[in-house]
Amino acid sequence: MDELTSVFIQEGREQLQAMESGLLELEQQPDNHDNINGIFRAAHTIKGASGVIECHFIEAFMHKVENVLDRLRNGEIHVTGDLTGLLLRSCDHLSHLMDVLEAAAAEPPEDVRHAGDALQLELAAYTAEAAGASAGSMIEAEADVEASGGGVVNTDSWHISVRFGPHMLRGGMDPLSFLRYLASLGEILALETIPDAMPGAAEMDPESCYLGFEIRLQTRSSKADIERVFDFCRDDCELRILAPNSKLAEYVKLIRELPEDDMRLGEMLVRCGALTQSELEEGLFSQQQGKLPGDGDPLAPQLGEILVDHKVVHKEVVEAAVSKQAQVNEKKAVEARLIRVQADKLDQLIDLVGELVIAGASANLLAQRSKQSELVESTSILSRLVENIRDSALQLRMVQIGETFTRFNRVVRDVAKELGKEIDLVITGAETELDKSVVEKIGDPLMHLVRNSMDHGIEPADVRESRGKPRRGTVELNAYHDSGSIVIEVVDDGGGLPRDKILQKAIDKGLVQPTQVLSDQEIINLIWEPGFSTAEQVTNLSGRGVGMDVVRRNIQGLRGSCEVASVEGAGSTFTIRLPLTLAIIDGFLVGVGRSSYVIPLDMVIECIELKENSADRDFLNLRGEVLPFVRLREMFEVEGEHPARENIVVVQYAGQKAGIVVDQLLGEFQTVIKPLSSIFRHLRGIGGSTILGTGEVALILDVQTLVQRNVRKEERDMAANNAVARSTTQN
């Protein structure tokens, strides 16, 4: 894809989003003129830009959309639910077309094309009346030209009479440039300057133009081409163009209509060879008789012109007033100053900063070893700066989650309509920032959760009423920061998760044994199991073959986690936790044997010493709480004896604490995460690797998996103990 197309796709998607949020707002406030203008502008920009990149299928479609919006803007049609619905569907279609363009296909596939044709028909219904009217007037205008007649002047050249308006120069135009351009169409055979309008020196305004020209031009261009040359001054100048072999009557009409004296002008025409003396005399003679040969009724078209002019002026005055108002309002909108940067350039920068962090750490280490206080001093300043650079570099990749959230306004509106439910969306924390790559990937899982809440969570309005709840259900999207991670919540005030149904389903599916005793939370957590769905009837919303297990997997792929809390009858809360960034973390370096490991610092709570006497257990009593722990030495089968003194790093993840037993505590350390290559992906408990200042590789522990593993093990042990206890009592 060339640069221009990719710029267009990015811009087009932004404008599309602007259009969509504008349309949603339009439903709430149909009279907000600024908003309508904004929607129009977005559509207009997409159309214009698509034309530039020669993507005709988008251009043609947006042309139709723009026409409708233009009528809406001019107050010719009014906002209705049908209209906004249609425009929103048009936005969807446009989004599909963008996909087609992005996939570098020349034409949209059959189904998309059909959908587009259907939409265009619907759109055309809103512009039908206007099209009929303008086509009619076109035909009349054509007829006008045909009407005149008379003797023919035999010449193979065009005759052009032009009187430039006084404002020409002030409009930044130079008469000479017109003439020069005209010459590029063919050959100017003769040219007479008409300075008659020039006043005396005293009255002359040097900024005004007083010149006119009679031009004989030989060219193969059409009349339209010649007219186009004067396009920019047509409104401001008098222009008469006579084709080769025009009727004499037309020349006479020209002479009569131009402001100069008839005889003088006639002479000019003769002089520039447009007419012969005899032709001139013939023409003017018949004029004096008050009757032109073959001339119909010259007054009628003129009157028509005046009327049209009058109409245009009228419309213009009104529009100017409207647009003036709009300008005042638009100025109030604060413009964010933005620079577009290609994402890969940013990635490259972050990568380099990552290397810088490693190199900085290495220099720091060497400085400390050298024990030169000045060197230590300067490297510590250096590493502080590097840290700042790292933070700012990461900040560059941070985007507000709001953009992702606002997409859901549309989704909720559409889905609620589809389901026949009344649902509001409440968004908080839209300004919360997180890494761009995370934002990009969180959309799908979020979409699934929101649809899920609407489909399974919120009850139909009647049911809600009978339960004493407001008829309109609410789905909330919240985002906030919480100790080094971002939390996104999807909250609904629906019926909550039905535990009995979930349990029954799980038993039916063989996910749990009928005899198993599960806590409420454990039952709820069953929804994350692969192949689980409680809806008795699979609706087209949730039943897309994507279960909650996929949602969880997607989120875990972002090093995040998801949980659900639910109160039956009162609603559910899905909580997604995500790391702030995927690239660099503050790590806590620990050593086991001769290898080093990194634990993400924001999960570390404290470090304690492991007493010798707890050697054969894997839990301990931490100030009255049970703290399960894992021994890294055993887990990773590190060779060698464990040292006399071992340490426990207490970590916390999503409310659960666990201990990790290590040999040495090596301190805080900035860690650039290098993902593991695919052959190591299946390893549980390791999230990535990093390079230490010394050049050694350290593995980054995946605390989440470790904690979960620990908790499960604990549960298994307890279940086993219970079983043992039961069997012993039975015996």
Add this chain to the structure above:
Amino acid sequence: MKTIFLVDDSATILLSISNILAKAGYATEKAASGEEAMKKFQAGVKVDLLITDLNMPGINGIELIKQVRKLPAYKFMPILFLTTESQQSRKLEAKAAGASGWIVKPATADELLNTIKLVLR
């Protein structure tokens, strides 16, 4: 070398026009909004022609043309605006504000360069 000042809030259009102009041997100056353009004009940027979009948030094209025309240095500078077939009435408004002419979007490179040739001195 003639310098042409492009003002458009659409990055696609800015890029495509400046590519065409560069190939045709013009230097370009660019701004993504009316405000940005006005700042450059007030600073006395040396350009031979202004090409501006009409539909822009903030200072729109027509307002920009009016304001530029008020600056003595640009009183006679040719100004073209970008428009579409459907916006006949805007053309009049822009002309009244002091524009010299227009370019109908989407224009081919030839149309664009011809129009520029027409108004450049």
